[in-house]
Amino acid sequence: MAAISNISEASSAERRYLRWFLFLLLAPTIVLVLAVVAYPFFFNVVLSMSNMNIYHIHDWKVIGLQQYAAVFAEPRFWEVLFKTVVWTLVNIVFHVTIGVFLAVLLHQSFVRGRGAWRVLLILPWALPQYITALTWRGMFNSQFGAINLVLTKYMNMPAVDWLTSPFEAFAAAIMTNIWLGFPFMMVIALGGLQSIPAELYEAAEVDGASAWSQFRNITMPLLRPVMIPAITLGIVWTFNNINVIWLVTNGGEPNDQTHILVSFVYEAAFTAYRFGWAAALSMVIFAILFTFTQIFLKRTNAVEAAY
Amino acid sequence: MADSKSHRATLGGKIFTYVAIALFALISVYPVLRIVTISLRPGNQLLSTSLALIPENATLDNFRILLTETLFLRWLLNSIIVSAVVTVTGVALASTAGYALSRYKFVGRGPMMSGLLVTQMFPATMLLLPLYVVLIKLSLLDSYVGIIIIYSATALPFTVWQMKGYYDTIPASLEEAARIDGASPWQAFRQVILPLAAPALVITALFSFMTAWNEYVVANVVLQNVEHFTLPLGLKMFQASMQTQWGLYAAGSLLVAVPVVVLFLVLSRYLISGLTLGAVKG
Numbered sequence: 143m144a145a146i147s148n149i150s151e152a153s154s155a156e157r158r159y160l161r162w163f164l165f166l167l168l169a170p171t172i173v174l175v176l177a178v179v180a181y182p183f184f185f186n187v188v189l190s191m192s193n194m195n196i197y198h199i200h201d202w203k204v205i206g207l208q209q210y211a212a213v214f215a216e217p218r219f220w221e222v223l224f225k226t227v228v229w230t231l232v233n234i235v236f237h238v239t240i241g242v243f244l245a246v247l248l249h250q251s252f253v254r255g256r257g258a259w260r261v262l263l264i265l266p267w268a269l270p271q272y273i274t275a276l277t278w279r280g281m282f283n284s285q286f287g288a289i290n291l292v293l294t295k296y297m298n299m300p301a302v303d304w305l306t307s308p309f310e311a312f313a314a315a316i317m318t319n320i321w322l323g324f325p326f327m328m329v330i331a332l333g334g335l336q337s338i339p340a341e342l343y344e345a346a347e348v349d350g351a352s353a354w355s356q357f358r359n360i361t362m363p364l365l366r367p368v369m370i371p372a373i374t375l376g377i378v379w380t381f382n383n384i385n386v387i388w389l390v391t392n393g394g395e396p397n398d399q400t401h402i403l404v405s406f407v408y409e410a411a412f413t414a415y416r417f418g419w420a421a422a423l424s425m426v427i428f429a430i431l432f433t434f435t436q437i438f439l440k441r442t443n444a445v446e447a448a449y
Numbered sequence: 450m451a452d453s454k455s456h457r458a459t460l461g462g463k464i465f466t467y468v469a470i471a472l473f474a475l476i477s478v479y480p481v482l483r484i485v486t487i488s489l490r491p492g493n494q495l496l497s498t499s500l501a502l503i504p505e506n507a508t509l510d511n512f513r514i515l516l517t518e519t520l521f522l523r524w525l526l527n528s529i530i531v532s533a534v535v536t537v538t539g540v541a542l543a544s545t546a547g548y549a550l551s552r553y554k555f556v557g558r559g560p561m562m563s564g565l566l567v568t569q570m571f572p573a574t575m576l577l578l579p580l581y582v583v584l585i586k587l588s589l590l591d592s593y594v595g596i597i598i599i600y601s602a603t604a605l606p607f608t609v610w611q612m613k614g615y616y617d618t619i620p621a622s623l624e625e626a627a628r629i630d631g632a633s634p635w636q637a638f639r640q641v642i643l644p645l646a647a648p649a650l651v652i653t654a655l656f657s658f659m660t661a662w663n664e665y666v667v668a669n670v671v672l673q674n675v676e677h678f679t680l681p682l683g684l685k686m687f688q689a690s691m692q693t694q695w696g697l698y699a700a701g702s703l704l705v706a707v708p709v710v711v712l713f714l715v716l717s718r719y720l721i722s723g724l725t726l727g728a729v730k731g
Binding site for chain 1: 463469470483500555567602693
């Protein structure tokens with residue numbers, strides 16, 4: 143890692159020059175971030191304490207914490223929170239399991255054409271998410287979609303009403319998201335596997351360790367430090383991924399039964415125009431995610447230090 | 450690649466490996482093949498229940514209609530303009546800010562880095578809703594100014610982090626040598642470090658471009674006139690109308706996705722090293 147310069151160690155003319163240089167490097171980014179990230183963030187805090195909605199667009203006023211109370215009093219909030227947790231957990235478990243499984247398979251030295259397989263397996267990540275979502279929505283069509291055609295023609299199973307029943311529609315969105323998410327974990331795991339020295343496996347081999355015990359005792363612990371940041375990132379992305387759920391279920395169909403928090407708040411803001419309420423819910427979502435990542439990172443670091 | 454496992458991999462193990470990889474490869478590729486199939490279907494077979502890869506009487510009609518009778522080319526132009534501006538902004542800002550964060554200690558450096566990370570946890574509405582209210586006030590709704598600013602800011606945290614991570618791997622002795630030879634800090638940065646960071650710049654450009662090219666949710670709120678739509682809104686329209694125009698949707702998706710998919714696959718190696726660097730150093 144490169145050394146970091148400390149400006150206070152330089153001579154005074156040099157220091158003045160460096161200050162300017164630093165200012166010029168950072169100023170554009172800081173201005174943009176202040177204008178489009180910091181300012182809206184604080185404005186959102188104000189909105190979350192206001193009564194702004196479709197009837198009060200211009201004559202809104204600050205009313206205190208009522209919107210927060212309204213969020214927690216809304217029974218649908220708890221239901222959607224539960225669905226969001228299920229959504230995130232199921233997706234991440236499948237992403238990591240499939241990703242690590244494929245990475246371990248691909249990493250075996252007898253595998254021919256590794257590069258080509260890798261390209262094919264990365265494809266779901268490369269495809270724009272909205273095209274993935276809209277295409278899978280088509281494939282889930284009950285009459286003409288490829289999935290029901292395969293089920294009925296080749297597996298002798300009854301057709302499923304994927305997009306018209308709440309549970310099936312939610313499952314359809316999860317399947318779509320699993321499909322587009324495993325390559326990221328696979329690629330990270332492949333990178334991690336390359337950094338594990340082959341000698342470890344050779345030594346284990348000499349000791350007569352089985353393939354499974356090699357995976358348990360060498361691969362898993364050494365992959366952990368690489369996977370934990372990726373999993374944290376994956377959880378945050380999945381929790382907040384509005385594209386897939388919104389486009390596969392066409393905005394919560396049927397009957398707003400297929401929302402996760404981020405699509406729920408998007409609808410409250412831009413379909414129902416409940417601005418104050420939506421701003422409060424945005425804060426709550428952010429607080430949940432922020433608290434979770436802090437705890438998760440601390441926990442996992444603590445465990446890591448024990449190795 | 451040296452891997453002792455190969456000495457013992459049984460025939461059964463090898464077969465299992467290839468079958469499993471091939472199965473997942475098929476699952477990965479199938480939806481894309483499905484888009485190809487549907488895009489080639491003649492108009493009277495759009496509601497077909499066939500699973501054949503190449504449809505009967507395959508035709509390029511959908512592509513012709515798409516390019517001549519819809520607003521597709523207009524949307525394409527809009528998307529190119531928006532994405533290009535976002536890419537240039539992203540590269541300019543991330544390459545400089547990332548360098549400052551990598552090389553200098555200054556007041557607010559730590560909070561700035563964690564602040565950038567925290568923005569990744571904002572739900573989509575967190576900034577969009579207040580910005581929407583502001584855009585209404587400024588009458589900038591349905592304009593590209595608003596959307597370009599939002600996209601640039603969305604892509605920035607990730608690209609700054611990834612540029613910083615890459616600069617960290619370039620030894621500071623290179624600049625020191627340049628400084629001793631009489632170069633100013635700017636010259637040392639511009640002429641010595643920046644060229645070495647070319648792979649990271651490519652990734653930053655790619656990521657910024659993709660952010661704008663593939664974005665639906667923000668555009669859906671900000672852009673209103675069909676003529677102003679970007680590609681994601683336009684393609685969604687083929688699905689939203691009473692009778693889904695599958696053929697046009699599939700043809701459009703292919704034209705939009707193929708270039709970015711190819712770009713992504715070609716550049717994915719760099720992307721991954723950038724990601725893992727950022728992650729491990731994080």
